[in-house]
Amino acid sequence: MSRRLSILKQPILSVVNDHLIDYPTPSNLSYWWSFGSLAGICLVLQIATGVFLAMHYTPHVDLAFLSVEHIMRDVTGGWLLRYMHANGASMFFIVVYFHIFRGLYYGSYASPRELVWCVGVVILLLMIITAFIGYVLPWGQMSFWGATVITSLASAIPVVGDTIVTWLWGGFSVDNATLNRFYSLHYLLPFIIAAASIVHIAALHQYGSNNPLGVNSSVDKIPFYPYYYTKDLVGWVAFALFFSIFIFYAPNVLGHPDNYIPANPMSTPAHIVPEWYFLPVYAILRSIPNKLGGVAAIAFVFLSLFALPFINTSYVRSSNFRPIHKKLFWVLAADCLILGWIGCQPVEPPYVLIGQIATVVFFLYFALVPFLGILENRLITHQATSSAQVA
Template structure:
């Protein structure tokens, strides 16, 4: 027996990265998991270096970012890697979630994997929001003000929670100190959640695009799948480098390069692009409390999929109606993202409300209805044979 199998610690690495049996039919969409792990490492590493030069005082926060960009050796590179890394993190995460929905990766016996994944998604959004506020540009200040103010909609305790988070009566020095402390801590919480995600996945292994059991034909993780992951890692690094070196500000908002001024309100207050679909859902509800519930509900409703999907066949590879509804859902999600950055005016108000209704209807009505119809068609087809 080799040392990698007999040693206590190496055997653990071996069971996850070398001998781990994977379905031979999994495609490149399954590589997003390794890319997300790479993104997390990039964000933690670049973030640690940024903290060495960042100041949490509101009078110095924006200037300390400029100091990093102009005076620190390769500071511009570290800052652009961290800023664009957040966007690429969410690009990979949204594709990863889309893949899981398309291939039915949330179905039993992988409900725990899906649940931990949704928690990772929520924690990542919170971490990104806190980090965006630390720049203390115009959009950082007003974004922090608007989003934290949403908690005032909570009945009875909302008006007490907001000043508690602020540490005063507006976003100020205590707020930035608290956001910085949490932003530094939460990536390590994310790393722990990722390990839990992998442990839960390891119990039953990955799904496959076909939707039937992959136990019949499996290959070890190394060297076929490790090499396959490296292909997408190199593609990711190339695209990521193009943004970092040639177009570093494309995914950011121009107003955040203006120092924060609490006396001047920006023409339109929008969060980063990866939060826009949920911001559009928030704005589509006239009631403040209703908007907050809808925004958080839009994320938490992902947890309902293992129970609302009644299909006896995993995934959408061979299901025409489910495939069509899935692509409509993706189009609707992109539409919500676009509406989130537009002014609240006709016709975008009504369009946002229709898109929000469709978003929730997909999980509550469309998925259970279509999956039930396809089950009936499946039984009829088998009976006629």
Template structure:
């Protein structure tokens, strides 16, 4: 009897000790947001892409810090410093390929993450702030990736800087001065590379901070689920079930990432960027990285330069406005047959824009890009608000 009572006392003290440990500030945050966070039990594998985006960000920051130790932001030395990293620094080629292909993986999982939110209506109330912060993160990612693409200072880097920064010349009254301020002079020079290098180093930490705000906003309102209904009555702890479920996606992510780094490191890169920058030789085609092709195709689909820049801005306006123009009381497209078809056409239009953007600026690619661009904006500003009301009307009429 004494032994039983003693064991109960030891067991109780052990539980109290564990609880006291979890009450420590740092550990309590981990417990509240990564272990005991209440999560809908019916989440599918698409919900794991948010975690993969966080892992991708960590990879990019870690590899970027080590690469910065050997990179030289100077127009005559930048290309050579990248080659030095690849050839002379121990493990440098792994760091460089992980960083370059990590950007592609980061954009891939982020795009799938956003498309999942579009399909299941995760941007709707009460999660407007979660979506809007996510769009800000996407904008920061685009800026960071563009500046990173310019740092090797190959042919595509130089002409990419020249073309993209010249778009700011459309700003009324101060356009020319703004471009010269970005360049730090009257052409792309050392000041340009130094500024881009500094911003490329800084912005990932801003993305990390915005990601914390994104997660905090999500955990404040709770996660959406495939049914799009209130799941407060059927929630489980994030650990262990959903952690192990996310590990499946992490395993697939690691396999694809490893194949790219070890067996096809230059698959997604443009070969002209392996040529040192030369301002006297214009490349036959100036094509950005694949994750820029959608906005690049939209830009060149508008025959007017100012109109093209406004169209790019309208892309992010459409994304930010989405929670406020959506009219459907039903979130999940599983129960919205008309929106489901429109969504699949939207995804197809994004693939068409990427494909057309990689082709020469000639017919029929111009017309195809313009058609896909038209549907891109038609989906956001017409189909999203109209189909929401139409489907609700048909639903209430059938019920009556």
């Protein structure tokens, strides 16, 4: 016992013990809370595979595509590294999207966990930037034209737009300077995401995890290890099996076949689409006929998420006890799926109109959040008053 106490006095071991072993955790957490640790595993996998891929990748427009093929064909285990990294990005976003929607459903953004949610939104934005510039690195057709289309959006910003585009390109077109900049940033940003994740965890552990009931569970907590370590382990194994199916049996199903064609500035693909995890935001961008309006809509998506803890007015966190919000939540979830479907469709009727309606529904959710909270609070007060009168 004394030996254990002396070990725990060591600074690093003490931090590990306080946050991963003896960390007090609500006793009623479900498997939905396992997606947080899964996101951490995905981040570690992406950094590890990315470092090894960087040893063989050449950031030059004449050699980038060939270096990726060299990794796939000539490097021992290179195909596995490449498929783990490429599909790992999709797995990372799947896990994080489930993590976000769990937070929305159970009100994990509500006071006093505003900082946890806001840092999480920053991490999501950093992930999107990192994934986008990483998608450019193979220098295939979709990489080149995706970079051209998305970076050109900055030109819609008044006064400084053209300067920003020139800076992003490193010249007057998407070329070798662009590829070098994106390669450098793609290597750097994951470590910034890791640092932000540490801040995210520290902010979470300040007040403790939320729980399915959304109530204060400070008197009903158990150590994280071995209880939730074992529970999370089940989720890790299930995730590993799901991930392995894509790596070994369908490694290219989540990508675009045009990206196996070397980049050609003289040949525009028939239909330019981003990776699947960008499609909902891409659909919102396309639904606005004005370029500046589309850029503003994308910014407003993240501002809405960032503002959610501050516009929330409900006394109750969990949607299990908010029947109106529960219905609104599932409308939002279905709407995001529709936006994802619209994002991969051509820009023509009726997809344009459906995308515009789905965009309105998406922003309507955030507009209704404060009013819905006020309505639910009044209903709760009315029910409490009626119960008191009956008693």
